[in-house]
Amino acid sequence: MEQFDVVILGAGAAGLFCAGSALGQGRRVLVLDHAATPAEKIRISGGGRCNFTNMATGPDRFLSQNRRFCASALSRYSPADFVTLVDRAGIAWHEKTLGQLFCDGKATQITDMLLDRMKGAELRLRTTVESVQHDSDRFVLATSGGAIRANRVVVATGGKSIPKIGATGFAYDLARQFGLRVTDTRPALVxxxxxxxxxxxxxxxxxxxxxxxxxxxxxxxxxxxxxxxxxxxxxxxxxxxxxxxxxxxxxxxxxxxxxxxxxxxxxxxxxxxxxxxxxxxxxxxxxxxxxxxxxxxxxxxxxxxxxxxxxxxxxxxxxxxxxxxxxxxGYRTAEVTLGGIDTRDLDARTLQARQVPGLHFIGECVDVTGWLGGYNFQWAWASADAAGRAA
The missing domain is CATH 2.40.30.10 (Translation factors)
Structure with missing residues (x-):
């Protein structure tokens, strides 16, 4: 059975970023996704130019049953931190309005940057996760490519928005399986x-x-x-x-x-x-x-x-x-899903499930939903970095 320190479920914005952060901690990292290509939401975002962050980011720009929950992660990974990463990658960008930052070129530049940042981690696409079990202090995942054992599992599979690019309620089902609460969900930014x-x-x-x-x-x-x-x-x-x-x-x-x-x-x-x-x-x-x-x-x-x-x-x-x-x-055209994994069941610093050590939930699947204008990407980067550094 294959063994990894960290297995990340989902190769979207949060998943790819988390892989890079976990790799920086010296971990052996695997990212799994059932899709054929990574980060489809990045590709289609911002009219194809990716509104990758907003300089006005703060807890007041997010909806949640606990609006202060996101403050810890956002304070430790800021929009300026991501802009530094973008600048180092040589990606030209501009501020449009209200603090919204966009690529001058194609959104896929951001995806390429994230893939480059996680070099050394393994990315497996077209791989379905059939089950996740907690075996003593480790996790065992049954996948279409065989069984995998991991010390930590990070769930970054997103919400239900835009099912045509593969969105499902997988994260919510897995959370309930492990006893976490899930708030009511509905389409947002729609x-x-x-x-x-x-x-x-x-x-x-x-x-x-x-x-x-x-x-x-x-x-x-x-x-x-x-x-x-x-x-x-x-x-x-x-x-x-x-x-x-x-x-x-x-x-x-x-x-x-x-x-x-x-x-x-x-x-x-x-x-x-x-x-x-x-x-x-x-x-x-x-x-x-x-x-x-x-x-x-x-x-x-x-x-x-x-x-x-x-x-x-x-x-x-x-x-x-x-x-x-x-x-x-509805979810067909919604940019994000409102609601999700109840923040009462997650540690704000690490996004780890309080009752399930080693299990983390990040990004859109958590009950943290940003306003329109790059806020949801910044939550993806910040929550992913928090979980990746803790892995």
């Missing part, structure tokens, strides 16, 4: 879906994008919104999806830079002969301005002919658009 009355506006505007502010009882986010044939998407919607609960309404300010009613009243005094739709184009993308004017029955109406109560109604429609999503697009 487009929301809407009823037909809302789609009547959205569908004709597919492709229109603008900066909005979305208010929710958990907070307010200002970012881009994208109209689609299926409803609404874009960073603002993905961000709020992690907080939204079924049955709740959202309030969207389609023109956060201005009080629309006040702006229209000023324009009415200055140049009242222009059309309402034309006035709105100074505040909104043209197609959206025309759609809003048509919705109000004002497509050909002059601004001067509109009483203030009509302009107030238009302002409320744009600054306080209230709508109720009917659901999400």
């Amino acid at each position: 487009p929301l879906t809407f009823a037909e009355q809302d789609l009547a506006l959205c569908k004709p505007l597919a492709g229109v994008s603008l900066e909005v502010r979305i208010d929710h009882k958990e907070g307010s986010f200002r970012d881009a919104l994208l109209f689609t044939h299926r409803g609404l998407s874009g960073p603002a919607i993905l961000q709020i999806s992690s907080f939204w609960q079924g049955g709740e309404s959202l309030q969207i300010d389609l023109c956060p830079q201005a009080d629309v009613a006040a702006a229209l009243k000023r324009r009415k005094q200055e140049s009242g002969k222009i059309a309402v739709a034309t006035a709105l184009t100074h505040l909104l993308p043209e197609r959206l301005a025309q759609a809003i004017a048509a919705e109000a029955g004002l497509s050909k109406a002059r601004l001067a002919d509109q009483p203030n109560k009509v302009l107030d109604a238009l302002g409320a429609r744009l600054n306080r658009w209230t709508l109720r999503p009917v659901g999400t697009e």
